[in-house]
Every structure is written in C-alpha cells, then in structure tokens.
Amino acid sequence: MSxxxxxxxxxxxxxxxxNKKLAPLSDDLPLSDSGLDSLCFAIIVARLExxxxxxxxxxxxxxxxxxTLADFVRFYEDAAK
Amino acid sequence: xxxxxxxxxxxxSSAAGHLPERALWGADGSVALGDLARGSSLGGRLEELSxxxxxxxxxxxxxxxxxxxxxxxxxxxxxxxxxxxPREHVAFVTAxxxxxxxxxxxxxxxxxxxxxxxxxxxxxKIAPAAFERSERYQTEWILLTSGTTGLPKLVVHTLSSLAGxxxxxxxxxxxxxxxxxxxxxxxxxxxxxxxxxxxGGSLVLSSARESxxxxxxxxxxxxxxxxxGTPTHWRNALMNPSARRLAPQYVRLSGEIADQAILDHLxxxxxxxxxxxAFASTEAGxxxxxxxxxxGFPASLVGQESSGVEMKVEExxxxxxxxxxxxxxxxxxxxxxxxxxGFVDTGDIVELRGERYYFVGRRDGVINVGGQxxxxxxxxxxxxxxxxxxxxxxxxxxxxxxxALVVADVVLNKEPGAANARGEGLEHAILxxxxxxxxxxxxxxxxxxxxxxxxxxxxxxxxxxx
Numbered sequence: 001m002s003x004x005x006x007x008x009x010x011x012x013x014x015x016x017x018x019n020k021k022l023a024p025l026s027d028d029l030p031l032s033d034s035g036l037d038s039l040c041f042a043i044i045v046a047r048l049e050x051x052x053x054x055x056x057x058x059x060x061x062x063x064x065x066x067x068t069l070a071d072f073v074r075f076y077e078d079a080a081k
Numbered sequence: 082x083x084x085x086x087x088x089x090x091x092x093x094s095s096a097a098g099h100l101p102e103r104a105l106w107g108a109d110g111s112v113a114l115g116d117l118a119r120g121s122s123l124g125g126r127l128e129e130l131s132x133x134x135x136x137x138x139x140x141x142x143x144x145x146x147x148x149x150x151x152x153x154x155x156x157x158x159x160x161x162x163x164x165x166x167p168r169e170h171v172a173f174v175t176a177x178x179x180x181x182x183x184x185x186x187x188x189x190x191x192x193x194x195x196x197x198x199x200x201x202x203x204x205x206k207i208a209p210a211a212f213e214r215s216e217r218y219q220t221e222w223i224l225l226t227s228g229t230t231g232l233p234k235l236v237v238h239t240l241s242s243l244a245g246x247x248x249x250x251x252x253x254x255x256x257x258x259x260x261x262x263x264x265x266x267x268x269x270x271x272x273x274x275x276x277x278x279x280x281g282g283s284l285v286l287s288s289a290r291e292s293x294x295x296x297x298x299x300x301x302x303x304x305x306x307x308x309x310g311t312p313t314h315w316r317n318a319l320m321n322p323s324a325r326r327l328a329p330q331y332v333r334l335s336g337e338i339a340d341q342a343i344l345d346h347l348x349x350x351x352x353x354x355x356x357x358x359a360f361a362s363t364e365a366g367x368x369x370x371x372x373x374x375x376x377g378f379p380a381s382l383v384g385q386e387s388s389g390v391e392m393k394v395e396e397x398x399x400x401x402x403x404x405x406x407x408x409x410x411x412x413x414x415x416x417x418x419x420x421x422x423g424f425v426d427t428g429d430i431v432e433l434r435g436e437r438y439y440f441v442g443r444r445d446g447v448i449n450v451g452g453q454x455x456x457x458x459x460x461x462x463x464x465x466x467x468x469x470x471x472x473x474x475x476x477x478x479x480x481x482x483x484x485a486l487v488v489a490d491v492v493l494n495k496e497p498g499a500a501n502a503r504g505e506g507l508e509h510a511i512l513x514x515x516x517x518x519x520x521x522x523x524x525x526x527x528x529x530x531x532x533x534x535x536x537x538x539x540x541x542x543x544x545x546x547x
Contacts, residue, residue: 032323038482038483039451039521039522041482045481057482065319065320067320
C-alpha cells in the first residue's frame with residue numbers, strides 16, 4: 001500500500017471509530033477543517049507509526065508542521081524515504 | 082467606592098495601574114477592568130457572599146474571572162468548578178468544601194445546582210453599585226484535580242501561593258496582552274489570569290465552544306503578546322493555518338513534558354518569541370521555568386534554593402519545597418500534602434543525563450493524554466467488566482500529538498488461540514464497551530491480546546513508567 005493510501009485509510013478508519021464527520025478528502029483540505037481533533041490525530045499518528053515504521057512528528061529536523069492534507073501526506077512520504 | 086487594598090486580587094490588580102486601558106476578552110463579550118472600580122458583576126449581591134464558601138460554577142470563563150476578582154478577600158473560600166467536571170461530582174465537592182453559596186452565570190438554579198445558601202448570578206454586564214470590596218479574609222482558593230478513585234481531589238491554595246511565581250517574573254512588560262488555550266479554572270490557566278491581572282496586563286480568554294482556529298484568529302486580531310499552552314495545545318495550534326496570524330513575544334509551555342521537537346518547532350515558527358517551558362502542578366505550584374530552548378532542566382536547579390524554591394530528587398521523583406505549593410487537600414479522606422520537611426512529591430520521575438534532568442513519566446502510572454489525566458486502574462476496571470476479559474493492563478504509549486495515548490494489554494477468559502479467531506470483532510466489542518463508560522481520552526487507542534500479564538511478588542501488576 002502506498003504511503004498516501006495508508007494515510008487516507010487511517011483517516012477514514014479513525015473518523016468512523018471516533019464518530020467524527022470527515023470532510024471530503026482533497027489535497028488542499030486544511031487539517032483543522034477535516035473534522036478530526038488532536039486525539040484523533042494522535043491515534044492516526046500511532047497507527048501510522050505501526051504501519052509505516054516512522055513518526056515524523058518526533059523528528060526535530062522537520063521544522064514545519066503539516067497544515068493541509070497534502071502537507072500531511074508529504075510529511076509521511078518524506079519521513080518514509 | 083472600593084477601598085484600595087493591595088492584598089486582594091482586586092486590590093493588587095488595580096494597584097498594577099492603567100485600569101481604564103485594560104480588559105478581559107471572552108468569546109462573546111468583554112469587560113473593561115476600569116468598570117469594576119465603579120460597578121459589580123454580581124448584581125449588587127457581593128455582601129451576601131461575605132465570609133462564605135462559594136462554589137464558582139459558571140459555564141463561561143469571563144464570568145468566572147469576574148467572580149474571582151470580586152470575591153477574593155470577601156469570600157472565605159472560592160471553589161473553582163471546571164465545566165468539564167462531571168455533574169455527579171458536584172455533591173461530593175460541595176460537601177468536602179462546605180460550600181454555602183453558589184455563583185453561576187445562569188439566572189436560576191438547575192437540577193444539578195447544590196441547594197446551599199444564596200444563589201448569585203454573575204454577568205459580564207457590569208452594573209454600577211455602591212459597595213466596599215475590602216479585604217476581610219485570606220480567601221482559600223480550592224482547585225480540583227483528578228484523583229485515583231475517580232472523585233476529584235480538592236487542593237487548597239491562597240492568592241499568595243498561587244501568585245508566588247509571578248512577583249519573580251518581573252520580566253513581563255506592563256500592558257502585556259496574555260492568552261491561554263487553558264481554561265482558567267485549571268492551574269495553568271489560572272496562572273495566566275493572575276499574570277495578566279497582577280502584572281498590569283489584559284487577557285484574551287479561550288472558550289470550550291470555539292474551535293482552535295477561531296480562538297487563534299480572535300487572539301491574533303487582539304494582538305496577543307504572551308501565550309501559554311500545553312505541548313499538546315501547541316502541536317495542535319501549529320497544524321492550524323491561523324497560527325501564522327499570531328505574532329507572540331513570549332510563548333510558554335506547561336502541564337506536560339515539553340520535548341525537544343516541540344521546542345524546536347515553536348522556535349522556527351515564532352522566531353521573534355522567547356520560548357519558555359515551565360514545570361508546574363496544581364499541588365506543587367510553579368517549580369521552575371526553562372528558557373534556553375532545550376528539553377529538560379539544568380541539574381544545577383536541584384539541591385539549591387533559587388527564587389524561594391528548593392528542589393530535590395528522591396526515589397527518582399522530583400520534590401519541591403516553596404511558598405507556592407498547595408497547603409493541603411480538603412475532605413474526609415484527604416492525605417497529607419507536603420511531607421514533614423515541607424516538600425511536595427510531584428510524582429514525576431526524572432533521570433539525570435549529563436548536566437540535565439529529563440522527565441521520564443509518572444510514578445503512579447498516571448497517563449497524561451493532552452493534559453488530561455488517566456489513571457490506568459479506572460480504565461482496567463471498565464475493560465475487566467467485559468464478560469470475555471480475565472485481566473487487563475493499561476499503559477501509556479508515547480504520542481507526539483497528545484504526549485501520550487492509552488493502550489491496553491488484555492488477557493481473555495478463553496485460550497489465546499480462540500482469541501485470534503475472533504480477535505478483530507472482540508477488540509471492537511471491548512472498545513465499544515469502553516466508549517460507553519469512559520470519556521474519549523480514556524478509551525484505549527489499541528488493544529493487544531496477550532496470554533498473561535507480568536505480576537510482581539506483591540501480587541500487583543508490574544507497572545512500568547512510560
């Protein structure tokens with residue numbers, strides 16, 4: 001599974017578990033408008049760490065936190081390289 | 082006219098000067114501090130609350146702030162009731178703190194309001210009033226923090242213990258415009274309210290009904306200069322487009338371990354700001370602040386007295402003695418707070434690496450999920466009540482977003498082989514069972530089925546510090 005499809009599938013899975021209404025997933029969707037809160041993202045990041053073996057949020061060389069969905073996917077693609 | 086008295090919160094706030102230019106801004110309204118010199122938020126009923134133990138139970142933070150400003154020195158005791166505390170705890174808190182008056186932002190009591198003495202409505206519409214807001218009592222401030230049994234602990238402070246770290250923090254310039262993601266009924270948020278009031282500044286309050294983006298936009302529009310949040314608040318904020326609109330001079334973190342990554346992110350994001358992380362807890366008060374941009378704290382802070390605070394490390398945990406620690410717990414089952422030597426055990430385990438101490442977790446196993454405490458035992462009790470579960474152990478998993486997450490190891494009644502066959506469905510069923518009984522942050526993010534749990538010689542589950 002590509003990094004992108006893994007990320008998208010976790011977003012949908014956690015939104016469903018947490019009873020959150022997920023906004024339509026487009027590249028320019030700001031994460032803050034996705035319908036997910038920080039607890040949802042914490043769970044997503046934990047599951048992506050299991051699935052992809054990386055947690056880019058703990059890497060100090062990354063200076064910009066992702067703001068849009070495209071940023072978020074790139075964050076993981078860069079870290080998984 | 083109220084007398085000038087420097088001892089009370091109102092007296093000290095007005096003595097800090099510039100009252101006409103200072104204000105408290107909530108999500109739906111604001112109050113100019115100058116108006117409080119001539120009027121009251123309590124509808125002329127301040128006198129009725131004199132000498133009473135007052136439960137301050139407002140939904141809104143602005144009215145809570147007004148009640149605290151007006152009642153410090155007038156009431157005997159102020160109990161700060163956070164709106165997220167379960168309503169069924171009201172009776173316990175009321176009895177433990179001997180509450181005999183209620184301040185609310187409702188106009189009439191509802192079913193959950195204790196019927197104890199006067200019910201006074203607090204409103205951000207300041208009405209002109211003739212009264213004397215003089216200091217009659219050294220008011221006790223009661224803060225609530227979560228306890229192991231699920232019932233809150235009532236922690237006793239005074240304005241002077243709460244403000245102990247603030248006189249020393251003379252660095253904040255007058256006219257600072259403070260803000261915090263915290264609710265001011267929590268220790269961290271209360272520190273910021275007091276910094277704004279006692280330091281001659283103003284404050285933009287957050288609101289539980291507002292999104293992070295809306296709050297950041299509102300704070301930015303006001304031009305906030307000094308902002309406090311937990312590392313979780315900040316990680317969440319930095320993922321929000323509105324964070325770019327903020328141009329703080331001073332960024333403060335407290336309430337959770339500030340790791341190097343979040344400190345570096347904030348420094349890169351707000352290059353003009355001083356980035357400071359502080360150690361503080363409701364019980365131990367403000368211990369110290371670190372401004373060198375590095376995680377942990379210099380070992381030189383331990384073992385010597387500095388600005389009225391002494392720290393030592395015993396049995397691995399950080400202990401603090403200062404005039405800023407809480408005096409005691411209230412209530413019939415309350416344990417002692419400071420030890421015989423006056424030290425409060427923070428329960429935070431620290432580790433010395435080179436010239437610095439680093440926080441590694443909590444001795445009592447409390448898991449800190451985004452600033453909200455989770456006692457593993459309460460989650461285990463829920464999991465164990467599922468008919469197919471024999472035993473469980475709840476532990477922390479590190480998270481870069483919320484600091485930690487809850488995960489559970491579960492032993493089933495039947496052989497593990499049988500569990501594998503129905504693993505996913507059963508995991509789902511146990512999680513549903515947890516969601517029905519627990520707030521979201523206490524529900525495990527993952528369940529691992531294991532054949533057995535490690536049990537110590539004491540017969541207790543072996544708990545590792547996260």
